[in-house]
Structures are given as C-alpha cells and as structure tokens.
Amino acid sequence: MAGRQGQGGGTPSKGQGRDPAGLDFPRPLTTVDVVIFTIRLDALQVLLVRRGHGDGEPFPDAFALPGGFVDVDKDADLDACARRKLAEKTGVVSPYLEQLGSWGSAHRDPRGWSATHAYFALIPASAAEAALAADAQWFPLAGLGVTPKLAFDHAEILQAAVQRLRNKVEYTSLPAYLMPEEFTLPELQRTYEIVLDRPLEKSAFRTRMLSADLIEPIEKMRKGPNRPAQLYRLKPAATPVYFARTFNAPE
Amino acid sequence: MAGRQGQGGGTPSKGQGRDPAGLDFPRPLTTVDVVIFTIRLDALQVLLVRRGHGDGEPFPDAFALPGGFVDVDKDADLDACARRKLAEKTGVVSPYLEQLGSWGSAHRDPRGWSATHAYFALIPASAAEAALAADAQWFPLAGLGVTPKLAFDHAEILQAAVQRLRNKVEYTSLPAYLMPEEFTLPELQRTYEIVLDRPLEKSAFRTRMLSADLIEPIEKMRKGPNRPAQLYRLKPAATPVYFARTFNAPE
DNA sequence: TTAATAGTGTCTATGAGACATTATCGG
C-alpha cells in the first residue's frame, strides 16, 4: 500500500514500461472524446464518426463521438489532444471548447479498464460544412440523443453534453459561439430557441443581450422581403457572459 | 493512424501489457484526486495529506490532495475510486461528491504523462473530526488556496475547486451538505457567508431557503441565551436545489 | 396597400436588497 497510495513510490519511468520500482501495475487506457455541436438546417446537430472494423476493433461500424487515445508524444496536454481531434475531423482550430467530464470504468471498453476525458465544442454552421473528414457525419439531436446506437458509453456522454449545453444556455451567452461572424438579434434568438427547444420572449431576450457586454452592431443591415435587421458581431474579448438569472424559472 | 485513431484497433488486452496487435503504445498514468471541504472553526477548510519520501517519490514530504492511482482491480469506476480515497482518509462514506474536471499533461508528474480525475466533496464538520487518517490534516483556505506549497499541479486544482464551489453556492443549496444533521437557518446562512466570504441579507436568504423544497422543521429548538431558533433538517430526497437567480448580481 | 419581420413600449409579477419592527429567550 505504500508506494501506490498517494501517487507515491517508484522510480520515474516513461510510458507503460514494466519498471521494477513502483510503477509496475496495470494502467487504464486513456482517451479523449469531443462532443461537437453546431446548428444546421434549423436544428442542433452533433458530429459522429463511423468506426472501423479491423482486427479486434470493438463496436465495428458503429457511430461514435470523435476521439481516441491520448498520444503521449503528440499531445502536450488534454486540451491539446481535444483540439487535435476536433481539427482532424472538422478543420476548425479555435472553437468554444469546454471540459465536460470524464468517464472511466472497467467495462466501458472491452479492451480493458479505460477512462475518457470528454469535451464539448461549439462551432458555427459555416465552419461545420467546410473541411469535414470523410468518416464524419452530422446528426440532428432527437431529445437528449441521436438515432443511431453509439459505441461505448457515448450515448451517455452525449446526453450529459446536451444537458449541460441546455442548462448553460439558460444563463450564458454560449449560443453566440454557434453563430457566423455577422448575425442579427432575431437570428441569435432563434439559435437560443433551437438549443432550448422552446420559444423565448423577444423583448426580454433583446434587453438581456443588448445590456450584456457581448455583441456590437456593425455598419450593415440584413436585407430581406421585410424590415431590415441590424447586424451584430461578437465583441473581440468574447469570453462567455454569465447572466444573474435564468431565462424563466424552472417549473 | 489506423488502429490508434478513434479508439480503434488491436486485440483486447488487460493492463499495460505489450500486446502486439494495436494497444502497444505508452499509456499515461491515471490518478484520482479529491478536494474535500468542510467548515471548521468558522472557516472553510480543505483536507491535505503529507506525501512520503521513499525511493523516486516525487514531491517528497510536500502536502497534496488526497488521491492516487486508479486501481484497476479495486476500482469499478472513477466514482468508486474517488469514494474509496475519501473513505480511506476520512471514514466518510456518503458525502456530496461531484466531478470537478481532469488535468492531464506530459509534465505535471515527473514520472511521465499523467492525467488525474479531480473530484470535490463536501462533508459536515462532525464527520470531519471522527476518523481522520494519520497523514491527513485540515487547512483553512486563504483566498483561493492554502498556505503550504502543494505537490504536482494541486494548487491549480484546489483553486478550480474553490472557484467552482463559490460559484455554485451563489445559486444552489450546496452548503446544506456542510451542515450537521440538525441546524438552524441562521447557522445555514453563516455557512453560506463563510463560503462566499461576504454577508448575505437575512430576509432574502430565509425566503429563498424556505420556499425551496430543501429543508423541513423538526420538533425542536436551538436554545441559547436569547430567542430560540427553529431547528431544521435536510429533506430525505436531498438532491441539490438550483435557484433561478444568483444571490446578488456580480458587479 | 399588404404581408412580414424588426424593434419599442407598457404593464404586471417576482424576488432580491435594505432596513425597520416585533418576538422570545436568559439573566
């Protein structure tokens, strides 16, 4: 119990080497998965990749969240690993990226004890269409999940991501990260409504957004077959805004 | 890139074995750390353990968060691992326990690429005194940290835990988990004030707590040299309550 | 002119902040 408790004991050793001095015990597999959201076709969508079917590959041909093993040579840290996986599948390099949580157990991967560090990312629809990987595909959300059966415990992770997103959208400006460069207030409101799956009051919404130090009008209007709308963009230092109240009291 | 991407490839294999069919690459170390909070001596305190100083032990004799390697035989999942570590140090078996996040990088542990899954726990002062491990010790929080220098990146993890706790206390009933079985409303308010490090309005506080479905009065009063106070206890199904507003608008 | 959507204003309800007032104990 000595060395192994408290991260103690043992001679330093890299990798999984069977060094004799204290680190010689089985290590779990370490992966990172990313739940990537966007708004497409007036719906909240999530990116999934189809798994291969070689050798002992678990969940062959099933859909899964983009992700995979941490590469101790390529990845300086977990965030970098998540960004790498996001970029590989979408080409997007600076998304809104947030840690979601971790899932680890003896049985979630048939190959052995494994733990995944899950992230969730928000990217604008435009970026979502550009450089998509061949094995990647967008799926609209149905409730808290998606129609295809997912590999591993990814359905559970996806559900947690959707709940976290919906919850935070009640009192933050997160949906702003789903918008293109330029957008109107009604378009931003529509994004909120899609994510929350319920209509919002127009005037309360506008008051909240305009009094937050979040967006600024640009010298341009969105033209259409009706009254033109003021275009806005995110202010430069666009860290998410937290509001002091939720949109309406949970029943 | 085939097998290793997307958690793919390879014959199932337990532990860190050098199996030839796809899982033969270095694995990060996997640990779990727990930030354990309580209220002691009218202050928010955190439990730290002193590290050993054997062999190649990193950060000898430094203080650190309770934690250590995941044991793929003992621990069914990450939560169980966190509970085990909490119980080993405090004897507490059913605390409020929440995942905080994970920290992983090539350099946080001199022994190699490592990732820790951090949790935070809230326990009542009473439980905090009972079965404390010999190497464990309570430290009052000073700002976002603690006076001794901590091992690894534990100062950063502790800071994140304090921020998360303070933040959530603004709109949740989390401090209820720091209270003994029976408590009065002014005592609960005092706990909020200690965690937030600022005074709260009595009447607003009472209205909020009493209208939440959180506590119930018992047939007993707290006597003292002044007007007795109604005693309350947590309602049985005591999942944390989320309020629709924060206590007062952040400036 | 009309249809459609953008944007503003008005009224109400809720709950927090500030603070005064009353209640109930020991001494």
Add this chain to the structure above:
DNA sequence: CCGATAATGTCTCATAGACACTATTAA
C-alpha cells in the same frame, strides 16, 4: 427591565413575461 438573537414586515428596485404597438422593407 435589558441584551441578544430569531423571525417577520415594508418599501424600493431590477428584470423577466406577456403582449400591444410602431417601423421599415419588398412586392
């Protein structure tokens, strides 16, 4: 009685919700 703390009440203010109303474009 007094000091102390518990508990309640009153007033104001901010903001969400509901919804009416005005504004500006294309056709």
